[in-house]
Amino acid sequence: MENNFSLDLALIPKELKLILEIIKIEDVERFQANSSDWFKDIDWKLFLEFALHHRVYPILSLKLKKFEVNLIPQNVIQILNLTYKKNTLQMLHLSSVMVEICKIFNDNQIKLLVLKGPILGEDLYGDVSKRTSGDLDVLIPIDDLAKIEELLPQLGYEKDDYIQTVLNDWTWRHHHVTYFHPQKNIKLEIHWRLNPGPGKEPSFIELWKRKRVSSLTSYPVYYLGREDLFLFLVSHGARHGWSRLRWLIDIKQLVKQNINWVSLAKLLKKHQFLNVAGQAIVLCSQLLSISITNEMKPLIKGKQPKMLAQAAIFYLEKMVNLHTDPVPEDISKYHKRHLTFLMSRQQRVFFFISFLYPYPEDAETLPLPKYLHFLYFPLRPFLWAWRKTKSHAIS
Incomplete structure (x- = not known):
C-alpha cells in the first residue's frame, strides 16, 4: 500500500488476533510449524466469545479440525463444531423458507431480490454452511408494501410495528420492516431501500435489471449483481462499524470474483460510497491479507479510506454489539461520530437538512x-x- 501504510492494531486482543491468523492461513502445517507463540497464554473462553460474536465459527471449525490435538483445547474444538452443525441446520431451514417466500411473492406479482442469508453462503463461499445468518433480508419495490401488509399475516408472520412516523418520513428515514414467524422461528426483514436515508442509492428498477439467479435452488431465486452486492455489503458493514468480522470476510470472498472494477467505481462514485468502499478494502488488506490489485487502487486513493479504516479498529478492540440496547454511552457517542465521518460532503448536507424535517x-x-x-x-x-x-x- 502507498507510503507503506499500516493500521495500528496494538489494542486488538490477542485472542481476536489469533482468530484472524487462523482465518487467513492457507497451509495449516506450515502455520503450525512457525506459530507456537500465537497459542501462548490464550484465554480460550474469550477466544470462543470472539468466535461467536464475530460469526466466524463455521470457518474456524473447519480449519481447526486440521490442527494438532495439543495446540487447542478439545472442548474449544467441540463447541465450535457443535455450533457449526447447528448453523448448517439453520441455513438449510432458511433456504427452505427463502424458496417458499420467493414462490409466494411471485404468485402475488411481487418482485423480490434476496439481499443476504443462504444466498451469500452459496455465492461467496460455495457452501451455505460456511456462513451464518440469523434472518432473511429481501428487497421489494416500496409500492408493494401494502400487499405485504395483507399477505404476510395470512402466512403466520407477525409484524414488529416499531416504526413511528409523521408526514411519511418512514419512507426514507427507515429502510426495512421486520416480521417474525413464531412457529418457524424465522425473522424476515422486508427492505424497500438498501440503507436508511437520506442518501442516494440505486433504485429497485436498476437493481432488478442487474440481478442474478442463484444456483442454490431449482426454483429461481434472484439476488443482487456483483457490483450492486459490493455496494450493499460495504455500506452495510461500514454502517455497523465492521463490528463483526464476518462482514469483512464477505468482502474478501467477493473481491475474488469477477468484478467489473471500472463499473463498480462509477457506481460507488455516483452514490457517494467511494470512501466507504476504500475503508473496506484497506481493512481486508491489513486484517485478512487480500492483495491490492491495480483495479482496486482508485478506491483507496487519498487519506480518507485509511483514516476511516483506522477508526473502525475501535470496534475490534472491544466486543461491540450495536444491535443490543442499551449500547454503552461511550460506544454510542463514538459510533455517531464515525457515521458522520463515513459520509461524503453531499451526504452530510442531506443529513443535516433532514433534521429540519x-x-x-x-x-x-x-x-x-x-x-x-x-x-x-x-x-x-x-x-x-x-x-x-x-x-x-x-x-
Missing part, C-alpha cells in the same frame, strides 16, 4: 390533528428546544 417526537411533544401536521415544519426548532430544555431540567 419533522420527527415523530414532534408529534408526541405537541399532538396536532393530521390535517395540521404541516405546521410541524415551522414549529420543529421550538419543539426541539423545548425537549432539550426539559431533558436538561430533569437531569
Whole structure:
C-alpha cells in the first residue's frame, strides 16, 4: 500500500488476533510449524466469545479440525463444531423458507431480490454452511408494501410495528420492516431501500435489471449483481462499524470474483460510497491479507479510506454489539461520530437538512390533528428546544 501504510492494531486482543491468523492461513502445517507463540497464554473462553460474536465459527471449525490435538483445547474444538452443525441446520431451514417466500411473492406479482442469508453462503463461499445468518433480508419495490401488509399475516408472520412516523418520513428515514414467524422461528426483514436515508442509492428498477439467479435452488431465486452486492455489503458493514468480522470476510470472498472494477467505481462514485468502499478494502488488506490489485487502487486513493479504516479498529478492540440496547454511552457517542465521518460532503448536507424535517417526537411533544401536521415544519426548532430544555431540567 502507498507510503507503506499500516493500521495500528496494538489494542486488538490477542485472542481476536489469533482468530484472524487462523482465518487467513492457507497451509495449516506450515502455520503450525512457525506459530507456537500465537497459542501462548490464550484465554480460550474469550477466544470462543470472539468466535461467536464475530460469526466466524463455521470457518474456524473447519480449519481447526486440521490442527494438532495439543495446540487447542478439545472442548474449544467441540463447541465450535457443535455450533457449526447447528448453523448448517439453520441455513438449510432458511433456504427452505427463502424458496417458499420467493414462490409466494411471485404468485402475488411481487418482485423480490434476496439481499443476504443462504444466498451469500452459496455465492461467496460455495457452501451455505460456511456462513451464518440469523434472518432473511429481501428487497421489494416500496409500492408493494401494502400487499405485504395483507399477505404476510395470512402466512403466520407477525409484524414488529416499531416504526413511528409523521408526514411519511418512514419512507426514507427507515429502510426495512421486520416480521417474525413464531412457529418457524424465522425473522424476515422486508427492505424497500438498501440503507436508511437520506442518501442516494440505486433504485429497485436498476437493481432488478442487474440481478442474478442463484444456483442454490431449482426454483429461481434472484439476488443482487456483483457490483450492486459490493455496494450493499460495504455500506452495510461500514454502517455497523465492521463490528463483526464476518462482514469483512464477505468482502474478501467477493473481491475474488469477477468484478467489473471500472463499473463498480462509477457506481460507488455516483452514490457517494467511494470512501466507504476504500475503508473496506484497506481493512481486508491489513486484517485478512487480500492483495491490492491495480483495479482496486482508485478506491483507496487519498487519506480518507485509511483514516476511516483506522477508526473502525475501535470496534475490534472491544466486543461491540450495536444491535443490543442499551449500547454503552461511550460506544454510542463514538459510533455517531464515525457515521458522520463515513459520509461524503453531499451526504452530510442531506443529513443535516433532514433534521429540519419533522420527527415523530414532534408529534408526541405537541399532538396536532393530521390535517395540521404541516405546521410541524415551522414549529420543529421550538419543539426541539423545548425537549432539550426539559431533558436538561430533569437531569
